[in-house]
Amino acid sequence: MTQGDTAIQDTTVKKERAALAGLAAASMDAAERSDEASMDELWRLTETAGAEPVCTVLQNRDKPDPHSFLGLGKVQELKEAVQNEGCDLVVFDNDLTPSQARVLEEAMGVRVLDRTGLILDIFAQRARTREGKLQVELAQYRYILPRLTGMWTHLKRQAGTSAPIGTRGPGETQLETDRRHIRRRIQKLTEELEQVRRVRGTQRRQRERNAVPVVALVGYTNAGKSTLLNTLTGDSIQTGDRLFDTLDTTTRKLDLAEGGQALLSDTVGFIRKLPTELVDAFKATLEELTYADILLHVIDISNPDWEAQVRVVEDLIARLGAGQTPCLRVYNKCDAYAGRLPAGEDEVCVCARTGEGTGALLYAIGRKLSGELRRVELAIPYAKAALLERLRREANVLDVRYTDEAVRVLAVVRPALREDVRPYEALRDG
Ligand SMILES: Nc1nc2c(ncn2[C@@H]2O[C@H](COP(=O)(O)OP(=O)(O)OP(=O)(O)O)[C@@H](O)[C@H]2O)c(=O)[nH]1
Numbered sequence: 001m002t003q004g005d006t007a008i009q010d011t012t013v014k015k016e017r018a019a020l021a022g023l024a025a026a027s028m029d030a031a032e033r034s035d036e037a038s039m040d041e042l043w044r045l046t047e048t049a050g051a052e053p054v055c056t057v058l059q060n061r062d063k064p065d066p067h068s069f070l071g072l073g074k075v076q077e078l079k080e081a082v083q084n085e086g087c088d089l090v091v092f093d094n095d096l097t098p099s100q101a102r103v104l105e106e107a108m109g110v111r112v113l114d115r116t117g118l119i120l121d122i123f124a125q126r127a128r129t130r131e132g133k134l135q136v137e138l139a140q141y142r143y144i145l146p147r148l149t150g151m152w153t154h155l156k157r158q159a160g161t162s163a164p165i166g167t168r169g170p171g172e173t174q175l176e177t178d179r180r181h182i183r184r185r186i187q188k189l190t191e192e193l194e195q196v197r198r199v200r201g202t203q204r205r206q207r208e209r210n211a212v213p214v215v216a217l218v219g220y221t222n223a224g225k226s227t228l229l230n231t232l233t234g235d236s237i238q239t240g241d242r243l244f245d246t247l248d249t250t251t252r253k254l255d256l257a258e259g260g261q262a263l264l265s266d267t268v269g270f271i272r273k274l275p276t277e278l279v280d281a282f283k284a285t286l287e288e289l290t291y292a293d294i295l296l297h298v299i300d301i302s303n304p305d306w307e308a309q310v311r312v313v314e315d316l317i318a319r320l321g322a323g324q325t326p327c328l329r330v331y332n333k334c335d336a337y338a339g340r341l342p343a344g345e346d347e348v349c350v351c352a353r354t355g356e357g358t359g360a361l362l363y364a365i366g367r368k369l370s371g372e373l374r375r376v377e378l379a380i381p382y383a384k385a386a387l388l389e390r391l392r393r394e395a396n397v398l399d400v401r402y403t404d405e406a407v408r409v410l411a412v413v414r415p416a417l418r419e420d421v422r423p424y425e426a427l428r429d430g
């Protein structure tokens with residue numbers, strides 16, 4: 001067990017008690033709105049972060065109160081719950097503006113955290129590798145920066161037109177110093193991560209040279225991606241019944257059913273309302289997915305909310321630019337599900353824990369990969385000769401003819417390369 005886990009699971013340390021709050025306002029975006037399922041998930045997230053959730057308040061109203069987010073009556077009710085239950089903090093299922101968070105903090109007399117703040121906290125506890133830590137730190141600073149600004153405006157507003165005594169001069173200077181420090185740190189982290197991306201780019205090109213197809217596991221957090229990777233490759237990377245167990249990309253060799261090999265990548269799981277700060281900061285990690293030849297979308301079919309989870313994952317895949325990548329749906333935890341199992345094309349049911357169904361999955365991966373190989377005829381302008389070099393490295397080039405206007409190439413390419421050569425596809429005799 002690693003150090004981080006000890007800290008999280010140590011029961012001798014008194015856990016912070018948390019009240020959970022959410023708003024289901026009709027005017028909110030469906031993805032922003034809270035409901036029973038997202039409150040349940042918030043409960044698990046709070047536990048994952050190491051606190052003890054004790055009560056839940058969910059409000060229905062037309063729209064959020066611009067000042068206090070919840071209506072005044074609900075704020076009062078929440079305050080009473082906080083006092084009765086002896087809570088140390090309130091966690092909101094929605095994102096709060098910096099000023100709403102402050103108003104609520106003052107009203108409640110305890111710390112207020114929003115969903116983004118909570119998820120960032122979990123990521124910070126989980127990050128193991130240097131890259132993971134850099135990415136989380138970057139996301140945290142991006143989250144904090146506007147909130148520092150808000151704190152200052154708030155102090156000023158409180159005293160009307162002039163700043164209260166003690167917050168003038170040095171206070172502002174301190175804040176300016178903090179802000180400058182954070183901006184410098186953001187700059188530095190961005191540069192370091194850029195370097196990480198370059199290294200990854202090199203590794204990727206290396207792989208492409210070997211022409212080994214890449215299969216990426218994607219899916220909602222806790223769907224069983226890491227368990228499946230272990231079962232398929234005989235590895236033993238960490239898994240756990242917690243949200244966001246995996247934050248780093250792991251890649252292992254995969255032997256396909258009918259011979260041949262692929263690389264299988266596991267990575268960070270998705271969740272609804274995944275903070276933009278994190279999506280941006282984790283670009284280097286998530287980018288792996290856009291270079292995959294096929295995606296294995298792992299779905300926990302034993303979760304009653306699985307259909308909503310599928311939508312969240314598919315939205316994020318599209319947002320990351322991998323919406324066109326061929327995909328197999330892998331319904332996992334079939335052992336814990338009594339309903340009718342899906343049996344459509346490109347759908348496989350497995351139990352990653354016992355390995356049931358994984359033979360069929362390997363076969364489906366192999367079939368999908370070979371089915372996705374395309375024979376293309378290209379007309380590559382002489383100005384783009386570098387592309388021909390790339391094809392020689394990464395594809396199976398069957399024929400090359402030099403004509404007056406272009407090099408005409410017949411080749412068999414993998415899906416990831418297909419996208420790049422698409423502009424040069426030519427009709428057979430065109
Ligand atoms: N019943 C059942 N549980 C499973 C199965 N596969 C995985 N699990 C459990 O589901 C939990 C999550 O598994 P992980 O493999 O860590 O899930 P993950 O998708 O990698 O999760 P994150 O890394 O947190 O996003 C663990 O407790 C697993 O033991 C399965 O086939 N059946």
Ligand SMILES: [Mg+2]
Binds near residue numbers: 226227239246
């Ligand atoms: Mg995992």
